[in-house]
Amino acid sequence: MSYSLLLFDYDGTLCDTRNAIKYSLRRTFQEFGLVEPVEPALQAVVQQGLPLAETLLALHPAGTSPLPATWVETYRRIYSAEAEPLVTPFPGAQQVLATAVARGCTVAIISNKGLAILENSLARLGLRAYAALVLGDDPMAATPLPLKPDPALFTQRIQPRFPQFTLATTLMIGDTATDLQFARNCGIAACWASYGFGHAPDCAAFKPAHRIGSLAELLPLVA
Structure with missing residues (x-):
């Protein structure tokens, strides 16, 4: 066929885009003053190919304050300004x-x-x-x-x-x-x-x- x-x-x-995605996720959590996701957790969400909001929710530590409303915007700003050159x-x-x-x-x-x-x-x-x-x-x-x-x-x-x-x-x-x-x-x-x-x-x-x-x-x- x-x-x-x-x-x-x-x-x-x-x-x-693995390096760019992982970099941007770590930096997003840094900006919110949260503990950075560990490598196994990052790898697990990258493997799923979820929409960004679902990815961030999956990495959000249980029992912590809700993520700010700007979480998706923050990730995309970091990705565009800092991480996109890592893509090959x-x-x-x-x-x-x-x-x-x-x-x-x-x-x-x-x-x-x-x-x-x-x-x-x-x-x-x-x-x-x-x-x-x-x-x-x-x-x-x-x-x-x-x-x-x-x-x-x-x-x-x-x-x-x-x-x-x-x-x-x-x-x-x-x-x-x-x-x-x-x-x-x-x-x-x-x-x-x-x-x-x-x-x-x-x-x-x-x-x-x-x-x-x-x-x-x-x-x-x-x-």
């Missing part, structure tokens, strides 16, 4: 996107990350030009973006933009259980990027249609 609409996750699929593309990211587009595929990059950070990072790394659509969490938007694994992200934002593609020709490429759950919820095939951040047993349990150990292994699947 070959696919012509490719939905790429960003964190852990196209780009290695996975080997072959640009070549794979360029080849897919050259073969006639349409590329969308979808993430639970803040849209401004996502756009800036993709542009800096030379990846933005290959995407016909980039979707991320935008607090300034009139209508909030549904976040993965909510299928409304697909039915309300992606399908109306690309009505020429069927479910059968659409492929979600992601590294975490959240990405694979999203694909299942949407009724589309999933390709598990096993080199990424996801917890292997959780991801394997979804029985994705495809599994790749590097981005280059995706090319035989594209139209």
Whole structure:
């Protein structure tokens, strides 16, 4: 089976953002005067690919004062100003996107990350030009973006933009259980990027249609 609409996750699929995420989480808790999360806890939340607010809540120490209302804003400010330069593309990211587009595929990059950070990072790394659509969490938007694994992200934002593609020709490429759950919820095939951040047993349990150990292994699947 070959696919012509490719939905790429960003964190852990196209780009290695682990160091940037962990740095920003530590600094956010520093700013709030809270004890920094320990490495095992950081690793555990990164593996899940949760929306940012859920990630911060998961790391919030039980029995301590509620986090300020600016917690998400604080994290994103730190990430953008201090941590984004730590992000690197996975080997072959640009070549794979360029080849897919050259073969006639349409590329969308979808993430639970803040849209401004996502756009800036993709542009800096030379990846933005290959995407016909980039979707991320935008607090300034009139209508909030549904976040993965909510299928409304697909039915309300992606399908109306690309009505020429069927479910059968659409492929979600992601590294975490959240990405694979999203694909299942949407009724589309999933390709598990096993080199990424996801917890292997959780991801394997979804029985994705495809599994790749590097981005280059995706090319035989594209139209």
